[in-house]
Amino acid sequence: DQRYHLVITNVPYLARGKQNQMLKDYCEQHYPNAKNDLANVFLERCLELVLSPSPSGRGARGEGCGVVQIVMPQNWLFLERYRLQRKSLLESERWTLLARLGSGAFEEVTGEVVKAILFTVDKQLPQKSAIHQIDVSLDSCPTFKCQSLIQSPFYIEAQSNFLTIPDFRVPFGSLSMGESLSKYADTAGGQCTFDTPRFIQKFWELSAIRESGWVYSQTPISESIYFSGRTNVVRWESGAGQLCALVDAMKNAGYTSGIWKAGRQVWGMRGVFISLMGSLNVSIYSGTSFDNNSAVLIPKNKSDLAALWCYCSSTKFNNDIRQLDQALKVTNATLNKASIDIDFWRQMAQERYPNGLPKPYSNDPTQWLFHGHPQPATDPLQVAVARLLCYVWPAETDDTMELSDKAHTWIAHCKPLVKHVDDDGIVCLPAVRGEQPAHDRLLALLIDAWETVTPGSWTPSVLDKLLAQADCTGKGLSVWLRDYFFEQHAKRFHHRPFIWHIWDGQKDGFSALVNYHLLNGKNMERLIHTYLGDWIRTQEAGLANGIDGAALRLSAAKNLKVRLQWILNGEAPFDTFVRWKPLAEQPIGWNPDLNDGVRLNIRPFMTAEVLRHNKKPKLNITWDKDRGKDVESAPWFHKFNGDRINDHHLSLAEKTAARHEKGDLS
Numbered sequence: 001d002q003r004y005h006l007v008i009t010n011v012p013y014l015a016r017g018k019q020n021q022m023l024k025d026y027c028e029q030h031y032p033n034a035k036n037d038l039a040n041v042f043l044e045r046c047l048e049l050v051l052s053p054s055p056s057g058r059g060a061r062g063e064g065c066g067v068v069q070i071v072m073p074q075n076w077l078f079l080e081r082y083r084l085q086r087k088s089l090l091e092s093e094r095w096t097l098l099a100r101l102g103s104g105a106f107e108e109v110t111g112e113v114v115k116a117i118l119f120t121v122d123k124q125l126p127q128k129s130a131i132h133q134i135d136v137s138l139d140s141c142p143t144f145k146c147q148s149l150i151q152s153p154f155y156i157e158a159q160s161n162f163l164t165i166p167d168f169r170v171p172f173g174s175l176s177m178g179e180s181l182s183k184y185a186d187t188a189g190g191q192c193t194f195d196t197p198r199f200i201q202k203f204w205e206l207s208a209i210r211e212s213g214w215v216y217s218q219t220p221i222s223e224s225i226y227f228s229g230r231t232n233v234v235r236w237e238s239g240a241g242q243l244c245a246l247v248d249a250m251k252n253a254g255y256t257s258g259i260w261k262a263g264r265q266v267w268g269m270r271g272v273f274i275s276l277m278g279s280l281n282v283s284i285y286s287g288t289s290f291d292n293n294s295a296v297l298i299p300k301n302k303s304d305l306a307a308l309w310c311y312c313s314s315t316k317f318n319n320d321i322r323q324l325d326q327a328l329k330v331t332n333a334t335l336n337k338a339s340i341d342i343d344f345w346r347q348m349a350q351e352r353y354p355n356g357l358p359k360p361y362s363n364d365p366t367q368w369l370f371h372g373h374p375q376p377a378t379d380p381l382q383v384a385v386a387r388l389l390c391y392v393w394p395a396e397t398d399d400t401m402e403l404s405d406k407a408h409t410w411i412a413h414c415k416p417l418v419k420h421v422d423d424d425g426i427v428c429l430p431a432v433r434g435e436q437p438a439h440d441r442l443l444a445l446l447i448d449a450w451e452t453v454t455p456g457s458w459t460p461s462v463l464d465k466l467l468a469q470a471d472c473t474g475k476g477l478s479v480w481l482r483d484y485f486f487e488q489h490a491k492r493f494h495h496r497p498f499i500w501h502i503w504d505g506q507k508d509g510f511s512a513l514v515n516y517h518l519l520n521g522k523n524m525e526r527l528i529h530t531y532l533g534d535w536i537r538t539q540e541a542g543l544a545n546g547i548d549g550a551a552l553r554l555s556a557a558k559n560l561k562v563r564l565q566w567i568l569n570g571e572a573p574f575d576t577f578v579r580w581k582p583l584a585e586q587p588i589g590w591n592p593d594l595n596d597g598v599r600l601n602i603r604p605f606m607t608a609e610v611l612r613h614n615k616k617p618k619l620n621i622t623w624d625k626d627r628g629k630d631v632e633s634a635p636w637f638h639k640f641n642g643d644r645i646n647d648h649h650l651s652l653a654e655k656t657a658a659r660h661e662k663g664d665l666s
Contacts, residue, residue, distance in 0.1 A: 003051045010071040011042035033085040039072040052123045065123040074117045077170040078325040086168040094124040095131045095159055100172050102137025105145055126159045135172050166337035171323025182336035184304055185297040188266045189332035190290040192259045197626050198580050199235045199243055203368045203394060204498045205598045207517040212595055213237035216368055217289040220275035224282045224313050226358050230367040234289045249631040263290055270305060271298040272312045276330045280318045286360060295332040306349035306357050311340055359404035368394045371410035374449045381470050382492055384446050387417055389499055389515040390425045416452040420445040425515030426527055429481055433534045439477040486612040495620040496598040501612035504560040509553050510535045524590050528564045563608040572649035574604040579646055582635035583658040586650055623647045
């Protein structure tokens with residue numbers, strides 16, 4: 001019952017989701033505005049324990065008013081769920097000191113991720129009082145933080161000013177001047193599919209994106225750039241396919257959110273794409289799907305797009321948002337609560353972009369905007385190999401995609417390279433079946449890639465430079481193709497390679513690059529019996545003629561043929577298992593569905609160890625259990641107790657019997 005002059009403590013932290021039911025009920029009943037964390041409940045309790053002022057300004061017994069000084073997490077200063085508590089405390093209590101410590105503030109606690117504050121508040125009415133703030137979060141250790149707390153200057157701001165900020169957030173530092181960004185732009189949050197491996201892939205894993213029901217998607221980026229984050233596609237199927245069916249099944253378990261189609265209302269519009277974590281990096285938004293770790297700003301007036309871009313791509317935007325929200329991931333609701341001096345940024349846009357923002361263009365082959373030409377590409381050799389094996393980028397064939405004139409020019413320059421394309425997507429590194437070796441064919445394509453654009457531009461030094469860029473200085477194209485290509489290809493394309501390097505394990509043995517998109521059952525047989533078969537016959541003749549090494553090459557080639565035949569037949573463990581397909585729809589033999597993705601379809605090749613690299617770290621593909629739980633209607637729910645298991649094998653007999661039972665005898 002006693003009341004105190006001072007309560008000073010480091011309160012306990014415990015988020016509501018980790019509280020037991022008794023504690024939840026107690027906090028809900030007695031401290032509803034603070035219930036989301038035990039630390040905030042303790043703040044309220046501490047304020048109850050100190051002396052309240054009398055009408056004369058003294059304490060209840062003439063002893064002055066009480067002061068609370070506590071250590072607590074900082075997130076309640078900006079998260080939406082503490083809005084009412086912030087408003088109440090800003091209106092009724094006097095905040096005198098707010099020190100932002102950041103992480104790593106305590107010598108006795110290691111590995112602590114809580115970002116703490118020192119908070120001093122007393123029971124006086126705020127009236128014309130000011131909050132003194134100090135920020136030592138960037139100091140690296142407790143010793144330096146301690147020194148900065150003593151030496152650093154304060155930010156001083158009238159407490160009443162914080163009641164004018166949207167949601168009554170309490171940012172650190174001086175308050176930004178200007179109008180609310182919400183006056184000039186709308187925000188939209190991104191999409192969540194609940195099963196990433198099933199519904200999200202890299203665009204290069206598919207050959208027919210729009211035709212098979214997928215849509216382009218933007219994802220968070222590591223630096224601000226006009227056009228980036230364009231690597232993914234989402235299995236959308238007009239919002240009425242497998243994702244919709246999964247959501248319907250989830251509704252039976254009480255799911256109500258519409259996040260699976262979040263952002264759909266702004267598809268087709270132009271705006272600013274914002275990564276919600278880290279430095280809030282931005283890119284131009286071009287009207288596609290985008291994921292839930294990102295958001296977009298859509299200008300209410302299209303003419304303000306460049307002004308919004310200038311603001312959002314500046315460091316001021318990040319600073320303004322981080323004043324409002326210091327969480328690891330900023331909420332979408334925070335974005336348009338920043339203040340903007342729109343006239344300043346309109347003037348800036350007029351100076352920087354008198355003709356408007358740039359049109360879509362990229363030299364990065366991992367972006368679906370990429371024009372497809374090797375010469376200006378960030379990785380020319382990788383692009384050239386892909387073109388040689390009959391791969392084309394989406395921008396080359398999608399007439400609906402908005403592109404710059406520069407992109408269209410480079411796409412036109414790709415046409416003369418068609419004569420070098422291998423139509424079956426199989427290019428052998430050695431000379432096989434009367435075809436030139438791969439390095440000669442690749443060199444011819446590279447020369448044309450330069451000469452058809454600018455006659456006389458190709459010189460031997462150009463090739464030297466390309467090989468140096470590919471970490472193969474002075475070793476030649478043949479060595480790069482044999483020893484470097486596949487590892488670099490896997491790394492460049494996020495360990496979802498679409499050009500596979502098949503070989504027999506011998507440096508001078510059989511080796512072929514194959515376009516995964518063209519490697520159907522028929523071409524697999526062609527690889528085995530036509531290309532590899534020709535190589536085997538050549539080694540048999542060499543053995544008969546006493547050529548050195550022929551016996552070893554023949555043995556390795558025959559062993560490779562056996563392994564490839566295992567894959568073609570598809571008996572376990574050289575089968576493909578797709579966890580979201582029922583038994584009767586599982587592939588029989590090598591008959592891949594590209595919509596299942598590289599991760600699943602490459603498995604029999606890695607299991608048979610017929611690729612140039614079959615294991616981590618050079619080819620980082622695994623079939624671990626995926627995150628999340630399946631719905632009860634999923635085909636393997638009861639087999640795996642709802643876990644999303646990929647490490648499973650099925651025999652040909654099981655799959656064949658299931659198809660017969662279903663009546664599908666094809």
